[in-house]
Amino acid sequence: MAHSPASTTGRGHPKGLYLLFTTEMWERMSYYGMRALLVLYMVGATGNGGFGWSQAKALQVYGLYTALVYTTPVLGGFLADRYLGQRLSVTLGSILMMLGQFVLAMPGNNEALFYAGLGLLVVGNGFFKPNISTMVGGLYAPGDSRRDGAFTIFYIGINVGAFLASAVCGTLGEKYGWSWGFGSAGVGMALGVLVFLLLGNRFLGDVGKRPTQVVRQESKPAAPAAALTRAEVDRIVVIFVLALFVVFFWAAYEQAGGLMNLYTDAKVDRHLLGWEVPTTWFQAVNPIFIIGLGPIFAEVWTSLGRRGRDPSIPAKMALGLLLLSFGFVFMLGASKQSATEGKAAMMWVVTAYFFHTAGELCLSPVGLSMVTKLAPTRFASALMGVWFIANAVANYLAGLIGGYAEKLGEFDLFLAITAFTAVAGVVLLGVSPVLKRMMHGADEIRPTAPTGSEQGGAHSAPAA
Template identity: 90%
Template sequence: MAQSPATSTGRGHPKGLYLLFTTEMWERMSYYGMRALLVLYMVGATKDGGFGWSQAKALQIFGLYTGLVYATPVIGGFLADRYLGQRLSVTLGGILMMLGQFVLAMPGNNEALFYGGLGLLVVGNGFFKPNISTMVGGLYAPGDSRRDGAFTIFYIGINVGAFLASAVCGTLGEKYGWPWGFGSAGVGMGLGVLVFLLLGNRLLGDVGKSPSKVVRQENKPAVPAAPLTRAEVDRIVVILVLALFVVFFWTAFEQAGGLMNLYTDAKVDRGLFGWQVPTTWFQAINPIFIIGLGPLFAEMWTNLGRRGRDPSIPAKMAMGLLLVSFGFVFMLGASKQSATEGKAAMLWVVAAYFFHTAGELCLSPVGLSMVTKLAPARFASALMGVWFIANAVANYLAGLIGGYAEKLGEFDLFLAITLATAVAGAVLLAVAPVLKRMMHGADEVKPVEPTTPTGDSTSNIQAA
């Protein structure tokens, strides 16, 4: 049976969009809540319920975990496409992640339970992450102009969930004990699954029920695959080259949950009017900036596109690398101050997150859109998998590199990250014209009317 969109609301979008918004919001609260606590829990003193591990070990495990989080969606998407369907995959993934959080919440510092909980989260995320966003697209017919606006609404849900993660899970974990933080993340995921199951049939219609392979076979007879054209080969090369540069960006950016999280906990003066700001609350800075700056960036790209001056995809990504590099300049200032005065001011970290967020808005929103524009249709899933693998490699490297802070010192490590991302950004900016030509017009932006939604906003779901 073909997948049919659900009924539209008075605001012009299917009601199912808001169900997916809510489900994703709770899942992101679960993920980012655990992410904010994880390294703090691993290095925490055993008397307080932590493991008391070294910073290097904690960051290596953190990097491996977040790397697998971005690798397993390739498998989860394949299984959903061929066998399970998106809706069953989202439900299964949500249940596994809920169980994983509850396993982490069990007291007793049991390493077997700890790794088992992380394993459940990794597998669950593999089923959940690639399929709920695909269902958003399934609500709309091909060419529907509302699709971009729908992904913007969906992306707001991601960041609301990320904000709630720090406010709820982070606060409970730091103030009342680690089990409370992990347990609240599990409750959030459970609420998401419950709402999804109760309202799915009513609001989603047939979307996500059947595996995509079955839907394609019913709607279109199989035809022999034609050889790749020269333009298609060039576009695939562009995807692979940009994936390499994306590794530099996310390796730097993902220090937020690891090294920068530990640095903030130990070496930042978090006192504010006689009150100590919880470390995990700093993980909410990025989603707050995203929610505030996102519409401004979307409007900026729209205005530039209207005048035919929208930067190319490679140029935007180069800007993202340069901005994340500039953000680490503020971490150099923080490191200098904490070395001489014992503690660094909070404003250093806030400023770093501001420029990191600006870089994210230049790079991440165009990633998914870029792959869908350039990838030949029959290789779209495989090349999207490559994009996720680039994120997986970057997250693993982020933990591995962050672990060297104990040997090198934070200043030298922050300096190395600053220089590496600056060089990568400069190189990408230099080769951007060549990459643009190799796209053979696939990224051309036509002048748009003021009311037309921006296309770049659709892809921000990729980094969340």
């Protein structure tokens, strides 16, 4: 599939990467701005514009919403592969999500409008999420040592947006009213689609313009659709196996926006130098850590890759699960302190987020890169959507799991999460050599030096 992205920057990455970075940043501001407010809005007092729902109901709705957010990318990826192309799908998704945020911002505390706004966000995300990630992979050739580093750079964009979400949307929503928070998230999404439309042709070339299936048919018009090879089948199996382990990771990690968010609001001493830190600001802790740690991880993976010593994808993801598990140890400390003293110190939660962030950087951007490496080209966006199905299941489970805190108590629930994620990490580490063999070399990279030739133009990146 012939792409012609624009020339690379001085650091050796295509300029299109930074356009996709910026577009994703504004979209993530929109999403995380709404997410930081969502459960607080649902349990908030009706007199202040909230719905006054119970914690269990709010977490159930939150889990269902976030599950649907990660389900619709399957259909969005399929439509992009077959009919729309990735570029048009990203544009359409951006517009729908912008409208969804503005519907949520409408005053009146109307449940019908609330669900309509969430619905627009769900559908829009389905078009946006799998296709912008696949376009990042489309900037790089198979075996390019920059690819994992590129996805980590892209992931920093996600978290710059998440930081802006808490700083802007969260503050406006908590301090000035829910409508201000949701409305500012809509403005962020509008900026994202505007930048993408203005600069797409200049920096992305032909990447994502046409449906993958159409390009394939034109490049080989007389050839019938080839059956999947044994290597391709094995690689698809690896995607599904790793997706299973990702369910364990995200079901635990997504307590951040639900249970941990509510826990921080009610049971953490948020006073600092005589001032009470807004609850939504704690949602910025993770993106701040990612912005700081992301370049370090990107450089580590790229440096190891140039020397041919990069750990396998399953091994990186196993490490991510183990770091996440260790982070929940600090939530055990927090729940112990809040049970005995009424409130827990902020540093318990901040330290937990630090290790959750380190685990996330080992797993999430690497997982996105993995799908672009292993998926057969004709199914690239659809399999990226399937990857997000794991997130869908995990997010729904996260809501259900968080709801048990009222019955079990936070300590027992955090202990169970710690144990399950640790076991999952150990098991994945044990089977990682088998999974690596089943990739049939698709995750291997060519050791390179940062020479002038590496600084040249970007290539297309059909999956092997």
